[in-house]
Amino acid sequence: MLFGCLEVMLEVFIPMLMSVIVDGGLYREEDFMLRELFSQTLIDDRNRFVITVGLIMIIVAIVSMTCGLIAARTSAVASQGFAKNLRSSLLEKIQSFSFANTDKFSTSSLITRATTDVNTMRMTMQMVLRILMRSPIMIIMSSVMAFAVAPHLASIFLLCIPVLAVILAVLMKIGQPRFKKMLRKMDGMNKAVQENLVSSRVVKAYVRGDYESEKFRNTAEELRNAQLASSMLFNLTGPIQMLIMWGCSVAILFVGGKEIIFENTGLLTGELVSLVSYTTQAVSSLTMLSWLIMSMSRAQASLVRINEVLDEEVDIVDGTSGEKVMDGSVDFDDVCFSYTKDENNLELCHIDLHIKSGETMGIIGGTGEGKSTLVNLIPRFNDALSGTVKVGGRDVKEYTLENLRDGVSMVLQNGSLFSGTIAENLRWGDPNATMEQMKEACYIACADEFIDSFKDGYETMLEQDGMNLSGGQRQRLRIARAIVKHPKILILDDSTSACDMTTDEHIRRALHNFMPGTTKIIIAQRIASIMTCDRIAVLDEGKLSDVGTHSELMERSAIYRDVYESQMREEDEQNAES
Ligand SMILES: Nc1ncnc2c1ncn2[C@@H]1O[C@H](COP(=O)(O)OP(=O)(O)OP(=O)(O)O)[C@@H](O)[C@H]1O
Ligand SMILES: [Mg+2]
DSSP states (O other), X not given: OHHHHHHHHHHHHHHHHHHHHHHHHTOOGGGOOGGGTSOHHHHHSHHHHHHHXXXXXXXXXXXXXXXXXXXXXXXXXXXXXXXXXXHXXXXXXHHHOOHHHHHHSOHHHHHHIIIIIHHHHHHHHHHHHHHTTHHHHHHHHHHXXXXXXXXXXXXXXXXHXXXXXXXXXXXXHHHHHHHHHHHHHHHHHHHHHHHHHHTHHHHHHTXXXXXXXXXXXXXXXXXXXXXXXXXXXXXXXXXXXXXXXXXXXXXXXXXXXXXXXXXXXXXXXXXXXXHHHHHHHHHHHHHHHHHHHHHHHHHHHHHHHHHHHXXXXXXXXXXXXXXXXXXOOEEEEEEEEXXXXXXXXXSEEEEEXXXXXXXXXXXXXXXXXXXXXXXXTTTTSSOOSEEEEEETTEEGGGBOHHHHHHHEEEEOTTOOOOSEEHHHHHTTTOTTOOHHHHHHHHHHTTOHHHHHHXXXXXXXXXXXXXXXXXXXXXXXXXXXXXXXXXXXXXXXXXXXXXXXXXXXXXXXXHHHHHOTTSEEEEEOSSHHHHTTSSEEEEEETTEEEEEEXXXXXXXXXXXXXXXHHHHHHHHHHHHHHO
């Protein structure tokens, strides 16, 4: 800002020097007043005079330009840094989101906010640094200079200022909603692109390529229209400014020229020339200022969208106890949960379930009965609406999230892998894991066979989300990643669904033998997968219907028996067929 001010102060001297050159060059005895500034000998030698003043003008211009360059450079550095900090804060905030917070913003909208919106803020910031001080100084100084030269002519351009201000205000008023609309369309387009790319396989499988292309064309068309509508107004300001600026100059030249030629009021040609320069300087500064205000009001929309994310209240607050999870017991005491925080619309209803440390607990229930919802409460992906969830005898809310999640390892129902090597993916569980530990984890998860069959073994590169692996291989790798962590509690949410029965059984046996101290919670649709668990919980419409061993449940639980019998019948039929 400081260099911007210096730049503009020097710039204002240039028209004055110009008028000195012109008036010195056209020197007439009776109307020349520069004798006070320059020596008579210098004025008499006109060539030398013009060259001297010209050199001063060049030096002033160079210094002014240097200041301008420094101002441009520093404001770019500052605004880029600002954008970087803003992006980092956004990402940090998003990382702290609970699952419920994440559900509120769509991924595509978060991407637009972290890219387009941040970029708008960056550009505005840069303009603020460059223009906010510079333009007002320029307007004031050139007005003062213009009035000093010829007050009656300077008042012509003072008249233009309110006209320009009104026009710009109207444009701004119309522009703001259009700009907001444009940002919404941008969200829409990003969403279309993102969904399309993420689900490109599904799109192909359903031969929906044409339909999706058409849908995308429409979104792109809408965005184009919205962008045109909002930029049209923005682009209008340039021509309007030019019109007013040159109109003003013509008026000044006309009135001033007439005075010099016919009226002999003492106005000099050089002064008239400098007056036109001051007019252009003042009017273009005013336009720059209005551009700035317009950009600021556009940025307002982006600012609101960024602040929505930054101000989002994270509903999961870190606990204060520094303690780590001591043992693997899990207790649900009268736990209710609702995604909408509505007591009358509960996804989990008064759950009382107590799992001992080291126990293997199976959870079974139909689709959408609340199995994932229930286990998500253990690592605090969501918080219970009422009741308490305890891990290692302590309320989960007392632990810091880091300590809690270090103790609880969860293989999510639809978790993902990351691009990078297999070993890097496994080390997500524990950054310091040795090769031995990783191999053991892979043995337990039945992942060792296929990893060993790869040429590069553990250094095999995975594509995004492990797309170069089979579904079953991905599942096993995700289980291995959770085991590497050596957690107190291991939760498998439908994690062996893509594995065959033999693998499924191997994993269960290995978990039992290799991780005896770890509490294992296994959610499955197949009864065979959980039959051998120490105990099994049956969930039905968000309620805990029964808990017991396989044989106990076969005796008492009608739901369990039904599921068992229907699955066994299916299996028998399949066996008969084969
Ligand atoms: N993020 C969410 N926001 C709102 N409702 C949700 C959300 N996730 C799940 N639900 C609802 O909560 C209920 C329980 O879902 P949950 O995922 O726990 O079922 P599930 O037993 O794990 O089913 P599945 O066997 O299919 O995995 C369902 O009715 C579902 O519609
Ligand atoms: Mg589930």
